[in-house]
Amino acid sequence: MRCNLARLNTGNVFPLLGLGTYSSSYDHETTQKAIHMAIKMGYRHFDTAKIYGTEPALGKALTEAISDGVVERKNIFVTSKLWSSDHDDPVSALNQSLQNLGMEYVDLYLVHWPVRFKSWAEYPVPNEEDFEETDMESTWAGMEKCLDLGLCKAIGVSNFSTRKLQHLMNFATVCPAVNQVEMHPMWRQNKLRKFCSEHKVHVSAYMPLGGPGNFWGSTSIIKDPIIQSIAQKHRATPAQVALRWGMQKGVSVIVKSFNEGRMREIIGALDLKLDDYDMISIEKLAERKILRGDHLINKTTSPYRTIEQLWDYEI
Template identity: 80%
Template sequence: MRSNQARLNTGNVVPLIGLGTYSSSYDGETTQNAIHMALKMGYRHFDTAKIYGSEPALGKALMEAINNGVVKREDIFVTSKLWSSDHHDPVSALNQSLQNLGMGYVDLYLVHWPIKFKSWAEYPMPNEEDFEELDLKTTWAGMEKCLELGLCKAIGVSNFSTQKLQHLSDFATVSPAVNQVEMHPMWRQNKLRKYCEVHKIHVSAYMPLGGPGNFWGSTSVALRWGIQKGASVIVKSFNKDRMRENVGALDITLDDDDMINIEKLVEEKILRGDHLVNKTTSPYRTVEQLWDDEI
């Protein structure tokens, strides 16, 4: 029987297909309806973040489902993320997220970006005056405290390059369980995936379908590629037919020729992070510096 989950270095398991809850035109009721649909289709992994604004709607829908006996809390996997303005106090930030969710813990808490903003910058597009110097050692100590207090089952990072993971390993008492990054057939993350495999860090792919067009095949093919590479995939669609098609990726297999042909595609990163780069206040003067030339 084919497994639909991966085991983390904590011993916990993560479902291989997750539903992302970010939306550029956020609507709580639409999100709640999508969560209920997803549960009926078999989704058990749900991805949110403080900056998405979707924690309250996600929590409400999941708690309704739990209270109605549709699913048990231990059978769902909830991921949230530390926003860049909260690096000074991850414990308080996670407590706020848990209050938004109406839950006692999340299964995974991630550092959203390797960048720190001043505490007032609770918005996605920073101004030049919003940046602060990142002290990752202090941030990670706060993440480890979240784990120690039982506010989460695992901690990890997002948008970290190989070099930034190596820097983290210099002082981390607890190794990150997950690195959530952009990954799809046209941005394959070969170097990063090799590093993570050696160091037992699970890769979770956002934007796993890549850009518009999907000329390598169906969306299921793109998702299956990521799964066969050992990643979990976070898909962001509230369309019922697309949601069903996405979860169908668990039921197909790509053969060696498929995988080889995908390796031949020209790579292009979509989310470059240009908004986190400037010449004066950001710790990253160029996009290449943000990703340590893994771009």
Template identity: 65%
Template structure:
């Protein structure tokens, strides 16, 4: 892949297009095959999480490529996440992730959500009785310990609002290097991008196409008339326009596809140049948050009683 990387606040660099490995079906063979295809096309940034169940398949594909001499471990960027039920012990959780991946270290380890669940809750849609009180200070101390032990090269967060970032920075010895959030042309995250820029926290965009194909996703981004019109003008695809928009805002974009043509299409966004007028047209699009996280909100056990509380009114 072309040398498209951005430098993080810890001195590391992150490739600006990443391959997501979340799959509702969690088909191990399909995941391995897709990662192998992606590597051949030049992808070097791979995103997973313990709750996705894709760590072993991703690790198998990457380790096979490393042992065959196709890539070196140092030339790829592997990102995984601390699931909500492991806030009590991030070090043990990361050791399990590394075992799943068959790797000695992660490039980036993120707190998946500002939510704490009971230790045995391993599914993404918790029940009301599954919540525990979040103590982010203790969680972050565990994340810093992971860094200190060399289990990862960088630590960050995911799904954190401006308010939650500022609260974290009040006690963090090591600031987060990355905040991975939903971001695309119809959920532009202007306020969050500004705050992250002020604190030199890199924004990484998940669901950079709106998450079509996921159980919660939408085709509203790629089917939007403005996106389609810009694509037509540039002889590009709507997906390429959406991804290029995210890149134009300084974000890295994580996009999940296991389809060979789509993988090629997505990486082709690197060759597209949008005009200032295209960006202005996109700014006119009505905004809607697709991944709302309703299942992390309840009146009794969750720390968040409303959706507005979860996102601190950034919704």
């Protein structure tokens, strides 16, 4: 695969370009076909989660590709995530994910959000009565046990602010390998990336194109005049510019598309090289966070009464 690689603090390497499998209109057959296409195109990094409902489709597609000799398991990087209702027992949750995937291990297992729900809250948007007191110390101990048992090759987090990462590191025996967060040219995460770089935590970007088509909103990165001008200059597409910007920042980008033409366009970002002027120009773009996490905020049961508390004012 024409792909830049990142090296985690575990020593493992993985492709900077990954295919996300989240879909608000989940369809098993469509997902499986898209993953088959992606493998043939050269994608080797796949991102899923229990809450996405795509673990079975991803697992079946990868198992078939491995059985057919298209790819070896050692050359595939699979990420899944611990949902907030499973914080009591990450080992059991990961075992269930592995059963869904039909795999013996995942390459990376992430705490999906820094919030804990009651065990029945197996849905994306919690009700007010679904929240439990967050105990990240016990959750992380469970994640470390997953690692010790060989159920995953690395552990990390998602949607953690700088302050929450620092708090985790105060008691963690194993430093998180990855923090997966929203990041794109209009939400650049400068403070978080600096902190992660200093502590050897890799940043992985979801919604690297600004989340076009998502029900919670999006931002028009590919329509921005600066992005379009850079694309024209390099005879590339605006989407390729946005993705390459992230990769040149040393960040892995997780892109969701099941459209064959778009998937080919995305992988073409690996052939692009932005110059210093391009990178400086992108720094001038106004910033706006899209996935704010409003569904995790309430005044009575959530540990976060405001959006600012959820992100520790990094918003």
